[in-house]
Amino acid sequence: AQKITQTQPGMFVQEKEAVTLDCTYDTSDPSYGLFWYKQPSSGEMIFLIYQGSYDQQNATEGRYSLNFQKARKSANLVISASQLGDSAMYFCAMRDSSYNTDKLIFGTGTRLQVFP
Amino acid sequence: DTAVSQTPKYLVTQMGNDKSIKCEQNLGHDTMYWYKQDSKKFLKIMFSYNNKELIINETVPNRFSPKSPDKAHLNLHINSLELGDSAVYFCASSQQDYQETQYFGPGTRLLVL
Numbered sequence: 001a002q003k004i005t006q007t008q009p010g011m012f013v014q015e016k017e018a019v020t021l022d023c024t025y026d027t028s029d030p031s032y033g034l035f036w037y038k039q040p041s042s043g044e045m046i047f048l049i050y051q052g053s054y055d056q057q058n059a060t061e062g063r064y065s066l067n068f069q070k071a072r073k074s075a076n077l078v079i080s081a082s083q084l085g086d087s088a089m090y091f092c093a094m095r096d097s098s099y100n101t102d103k104l105i106f107g108t109g110t111r112l113q114v115f116p
Numbered sequence: 117d118t119a120v121s122q123t124p125k126y127l128v129t130q131m132g133n134d135k136s137i138k139c140e141q142n143l144g145h146d147t148m149y150w151y152k153q154d155s156k157k158f159l160k161i162m163f164s165y166n167n168k169e170l171i172i173n174e175t176v177p178n179r180f181s182p183k184s185p186d187k188a189h190l191n192l193h194i195n196s197l198e199l200g201d202s203a204v205y206f207c208a209s210s211q212q213d214y215q216e217t218q219y220f221g222p223g224t225r226l227l228v229l
Contacts, residue, residue, distance in 0.1 A: 045220035103161040
């Protein structure tokens with residue numbers, strides 16, 4: 001069965017430092033996508049970054065990069081140069097290629113707090 | 117130019133009432149979803165529709181009934197509301213491909229008293 005695991009319920013990081021949020025996944029489908037979303041205290045879900053299962057390079061979007069290690073089934077989010085505005089919940093999610101089960105499977109989230 | 121919109125943003129109601137949440141997307145996507153986020157922030161799929169056809173109904177009580185009048189709209193009607201229905205409900209849309217991003221609406225915070 002598909003599963004996403006985020007083992008860090010909470011993380012602290014000092015402003016301007018880098019932080020890694022962990023995510024491991026499990027699926028038997030060779031075709032899948034991995035996504036990270038940010039949920040600030042205002043509640044909306046903001047898409048950050050995507051990694052496809054066949055992508056050879058790690059995805060990057062500005063200060064966000066995804067450390068994709070396919071053999072280990074991990075897709076960690078790296079935020080460089082943290083800012084106070086990065087304080088939020090972060091969710092890792094997976095979507096596989098099955099039409100009949102097309103959905104995002106979410107992890108339990110990691111609450112990141114950035115301090116000055 | 118909001119991509120995925122939901123109304124209302126907040127909904128406070130009494131147990132036993134019936135309520136609806138509306139969702140609209142202007143992204144031209146062919147698939148729409150309802151997710152529920154519980155008090156522990158866990159997000160779980162409820163329904164997905166592709167071109168107005170129900171694809172996923174994820175063990176949701178019969179009191180919840182989605183309706184998709186067209187590709188751009190997916191509404192959620194809830195009958196006989198219970199205390200346990202209190203949650204945040206998110207609508208999302210996407211193209212039907214695992215590589216495509218799902219974009220979320222702002223969420224509807226439902227509180228059942």
